[in-house]
Amino acid sequence: MMLYSFQELLLLAAAAIVIDWIVGDPKRPTxxxxxxxxxxxxxxxxxAPERRKDCTAAVRLLGVILTAITLCISYGVMWxxxxxxxxxxxxxGYAVSAWFISTTIAVKGLKEAAMLVYTPLSEGRLAEARKFVGFIVGRDTxxxxxxxxxxxxxxxxxxxIVDALVSPVIFALIGGAPLAMLYRAANTLDSMVGYRNDTYRYFGWCSARIDDVLNYIPARLTGVMLTMAVLASPGMKAGRAVHAMFVFARLHPSPNSGIPExxxxxxxxxxLGGTNVYFGVPGERARMGWPLRRLQPFDIxxxxxxxxxVSFIMFSGVMAVWLVII
Structure with a gap:
């Protein structure tokens, strides 16, 4: 049952974006x-305490059950x-909705995490930068x-940009805080058990596929909004961004992540892309873009x-739709 009208959901999503801009992520325990x-x-x-590695229908079914229970509880508690x-x-009700939608968005938190890498890099403190890179990636640093x-x-x-902004806002516009929290639960499942390694290849397959499905349309909308953001950014090339998406996005192992990257x-x-090392084992990630110059810390x-x-475009678009339909 829908708690709020579409007009109300538009304002709640816009408020959540602003809250995230100002407040960012709540403190870790909460x-x-x-x-x-x-x-x-x-x-x-x-x-599945011991059987996660088994390639059996039962293990796959347990992965489906894990996904279903997590999504249902996340949605139900939030609703x-x-x-x-x-x-x-x-x-x-408005306040609770706007606040919890904002916790599914992480624009400010993403910026702060990236700046923790950029600041020591720009000052020549490579060891410190490596430490903070380790907080945001799974590869060896x-x-x-x-x-x-x-x-x-x-x-x-x-x-x-997809996971921390576009997708949660889109799902908030469709179903408010409960659906935004369901999306965040699906994304968390993917980040915890959606790996294609020996431990989670079969147990986590459902979590990985659900995340891919939920992000499919938002990722492509992100490509459009990124192009718009590039048009407003001096020194960047929108035409080259579009060309790169058509040439390189399909090479990425994810059906969605290759678009914004x-x-x-x-x-x-x-x-972008190249050799990444995981647990001491190097692996080649699809290379995207043309190396017209050397990548530098300021690119962060x-x-x-x-x-x-993109977040400003989303906020402006949400408010424009609200003004049209009131």
């Missing part, structure tokens, strides 16, 4: 993603909280040079500007 992560780990221990707040007073550390940060910001690479005239700042450009 962040909903932390509680979703704890739920996933609990369910994982209960459902109940919004309903209870709205029952007390409509403005309390102990031997990264300045270019590779910059690449990791640029790729993280570019990829997460290739767009950013094309816009900046740099090459340029990518953050594109992130904020």
């Amino acid at each position: 962040h909903p993603v932390i509680w979703i992560g704890r739920l996933i780990r609990l369910l994982e221990r209960v459902l 109940s909280m919004v309903w209870a707040a709205d029952a007390v007073h409509v403005w309390l 102990g031997k990264l040079d300045a270019r590779e550390a910059s690449r990791a940060a640029v790729e993280t910001v570019a990829e997460n 290739s767009a950013v690479a094309g816009a900046l005239g740099i090459e 700042v340029r990518t953050i500007r594109l992130l904020y450009g």
